[in-house]
Amino acid sequence: xxxxxxxxxxxxxxxxxxxxxxxxxxxxxxxxxxxxxxxxxxxxxxxxxxxxxxxxxxxxxxxxxxxxxxxxxxxxxxxxxxxxxxxxxxxxxxxxxxxxxxxxxxxxxxxxxxxxxxxxxxxxxxxxxxxxxxxxxxxxxxxxxxxxxxxxxxxxxxxxxxxxxxxxxxxxxxxxxxxxxxxxxxxxxxxxxxxxxxxxxxxxxxxxxxxxxxxxxxxxxxxxxxxxxxxxxxxxxxxxxxxxxxxxxxxxxxxxxxxxxxxxxxxxxxxxxxxxxxxxxxxxxxxxxxxxxxxxxxxxxxxxxxxxxxxxxxxxxxxxxxxxxx
Numbered sequence: 001x002x003x004x005x006x007x008x009x010x011x012x013x014x015x016x017x018x019x020x021x022x023x024x025x026x027x028x029x030x031x032x033x034x035x036x037x038x039x040x041x042x043x044x045x046x047x048x049x050x051x052x053x054x055x056x057x058x059x060x061x062x063x064x065x066x067x068x069x070x071x072x073x074x075x076x077x078x079x080x081x082x083x084x085x086x087x088x089x090x091x092x093x094x095x096x097x098x099x100x101x102x103x104x105x106x107x108x109x110x111x112x113x114x115x116x117x118x119x120x121x122x123x124x125x126x127x128x129x130x131x132x133x134x135x136x137x138x139x140x141x142x143x144x145x146x147x148x149x150x151x152x153x154x155x156x157x158x159x160x161x162x163x164x165x166x167x168x169x170x171x172x173x174x175x176x177x178x179x180x181x182x183x184x185x186x187x188x189x190x191x192x193x194x195x196x197x198x199x200x201x202x203x204x205x206x207x208x209x210x211x212x213x214x215x216x217x218x219x220x221x222x223x224x225x226x227x228x229x230x231x232x233x234x235x236x237x238x239x240x241x242x243x244x245x246x247x248x249x250x251x252x253x254x255x256x257x258x259x260x261x262x263x264x265x266x267x268x269x270x271x272x273x274x275x276x277x278x279x280x281x282x283x284x285x286x287x288x289x290x291x292x293x294x295x296x297x298x299x300x301x302x303x304x305x306x307x308x309x310x311x312x313x314x315x316x317x318x319x320x321x322x323x324x325x326x
Contacts, residue, residue, distance in 0.1 A: 009236025009259055012192055013211040017204045020190075023048035027055050028063070028170055030194030034177070037188040037204055047184040051177040051191070058173045061088050062165050064112070071163055074145075074154060075112075082148075082155040090152045092165060092172045092268070099168075099272045100142045103288065107276035108248035112162025113139040115246055118253060125253060137251050171197045171235055171271025178267070190229075191267075196236055197274075199267045200229035216300060217259045224313060225298070235270035236261045237278050238300075247279045254278050256302050263296040263319070273297070282314060289317040 012035070014020055020035040021044040032055060036044040064071045070089035077083060085093070096109045117128045117136040128136070139161055146155045165172075170193035177191050178199050190210045192198035200210045209228030216222040217238040227234070237245065238259030245254040262273035277285050277297050285297045296317030 009196055009214065009217060009238055009261065010198060010234060011195060011213045011215060012190060012198060013213060014190065017207075017210075019205065021045065021048075023052070025052040025055065027052070027059050028173065028193065030170070030196070032173070032177075032191070032193050034181070035190040035210075036181070036186055037202075038186060043184075044186070047181055047186050050184065051180045054176055054180050055173050058088050058169075058176060061086050062092060062169045062172070064162075064164055071165060074156070074163055075161060077154075077156040077159070077161075079156050079159055082153045084151065084153050087152070088172070088176070090147065090149075090154075092168060093147060093154065093163075094149075095172065095268050096165070096168050096272065097142055097147065099269065099276065102292075103273075103276040103280065104284075105141070105249050106247075106279040106284070107167065107272045108140065108142060109163050109165055109168065110140050110142060110144055110161050111246050111248045112164040113137075114248060114251055115164065116162065118246055118251075133251060140248055140251075167237075167275040168268050168272040170194070171233065171267035171269070174199045174233070174267035174271075193267075197233065197267050197271045198229065198235070199233040200231065203228075203230040214261060214298070224300075225319070227319075232263055232265060233267040233270040234261065234263045235267065235274040237274040239302075245275065245278050249279070258300040258302045260300075261298040263317075265294055269295070282316075285316050293317070 014035050019037050021041050022035050024031055024033045034048045034051060038044040060066055061070050063069050070085050073083055099107045113136040117132055120126045139159060144158045144161045146157055174191045174193055174197055178201055181189050188202035190200050203209045209230035212227045212229055214224045216224055247254055257278055260274050260277035262270045262277055264270040277299060289295055289297055296319050299314050301312045
């Protein structure tokens with residue numbers, strides 16, 4: 001397990017909400033937090049503990065760093081072999097496959113081979129040989145496996161593959177935690193995974209939503225926007241820790257953007273799309289948001305010489321941004 005990261009692309013401003021009970025738990029190499037508004041603090045604590053237990057179960061099934069997880073077992077399959085999956089692994093893979101199709105391959109959980117090929121252990125870029133790069137590209141793509149919804153199985157059609165759910169797993173976990181809180185009749189809560197993905201249930205009393213700010217990765221003190229989340233998810237991705245995002249369609253590191261954010265109805269979708277929007281061209285993002293009006297996107301261009309008439313920060317979809325952020 002790697003050490004917790006501190007990639008903060010959004011900040012949950014909860015200090016002013018005195019009625020919120022706060023709980024935290026380390027998982028997936030970061031710190032998850034839950035803020036619950038409920039009249040009984042002990043009850044809120046029990047609900048949060050149950051949600052964190054669910055989080056730990058999800059990590060055991062989805063982490064490629066855990067030897068017996070479903071994902072690790074998939075990565076050891078030989079071509080033609082099948083594996084029966086737990087519900088979480090199957091649901092997460094289904095969601096990933098759907099977003100792969102929607103983004104024309106910009107989001108691809110099989111990018112692990114390209115990551116291994118392009119990025120060294122110390123996170124620096126390396127130049128692979130043409131042969132190594134060709135092999136990695138042939139091991140990339142969602143056509144490498146087939147999901148059977150009836151049997152909840154996966155069959156490897158080509159490979160080997162290196163599936164990595166790092167671009168969707170935290171958002172999926174946030175969704176499942178929120179579902180569990182709802183089962184406990186918690187209807188006002190905020191769940192976030194290390195300040196990179198957040199899901200809001202309801203809104204605090206006398207407010208229009210849970211307050212969140214977006215900050216620039218190259219200048220954390222620079223607040224780009226003040227938002228209020230209610231029954232929505234928000235996620236951010238970027239290059240704060242180095243060029244760790246690969247364009248699976250070209251097999252090259254992402255260039256031209258510093259960060260991307262997405263807002264969507266659920267955490268898994270928001271998480272995956274923030275990664276996809278780092279890869280997709282602005283025109284592609286614009287078309288996607290037009291097709292999916294419940295999705296919003298925001299990106300920061302990397303090179304100031306590439307600024308558009310709208311500036312370095314581009315918005316797609318109908319963002320409700322507090323005017324004070326301007």
